[in-house]
Amino acid sequence: MKTKNILSFSLLMTFILIMGCTDQPYFDIPRDDNGNVIFTDISEVTTTGVTTADEDFTIFAxxxxxxxxxxxxxxVLKNQVPSWNPDGALQLLPLEGTKKDVTVDEDLNTSVTYTRGEADLMNVGDAVTVVFSGATDSGIIEIRLEE
Incomplete structure (x- = not known):
């Protein structure tokens, strides 16, 4: 029995040692031709906001x-109780019918407009999150209905 424990412990330590010495890229870090890390800028998403007097709002990115x-x-994402678990906690889930395709222009800008109804912003304080996603970049912003 003691021999089995020693053998198992030795195999485990050998496995840990081998795995610790292998290259394990946890993140795909962009690098140039010389192997240097490429530092990129961060996307910027803004809006002028939305009030109860506005019918729609625009997000600029x-x-x-x-x-x-x-x-x-x-x-558009909103905190909702999931349909598959009516007793579950609120989760940030997509609002149906809010997915829109937008094209990046020559200045690397884009914008999208939603109506308050589309974004389900009915009462002061209601909040949604708008996410942009693409093959090369992404962005996110929270929008809250103001008085």
Missing amino acids: HFPNAQPGDVMEAE
């Missing part, structure tokens, strides 16, 4: 890592 002509997907 600058994607420094995108290419002109890239198609980004914009979608």
Whole structure:
């Protein structure tokens, strides 16, 4: 019995040693031709906001890592109880019918407009999150209905 424990412990330690010495890239870090890390800019997503007097609102985004002509997907998310678990906790889930494709222009900017009804912003304090996602960049912003 003692021999089995020693053998098992030795095999475990050998496995740990081998795995610790192998290259394990946890993140895909962009590098140039010389192997140097490429530092990129961060996307910027802004809005002028939305009030109860507004019928719609526009979100503006600058994607420094995108290419002109890239198609980004914009979608509104809202805290909701999931349909598959009516007794569950609130989760940030997509609102049906809010997915829109937007194209990045020559200045690496894009925008999307939603009506208050589309975004389900009915009462003061209601909040949604708008996310942009694409092959080359992404962005996110929270929007709250103001008085």
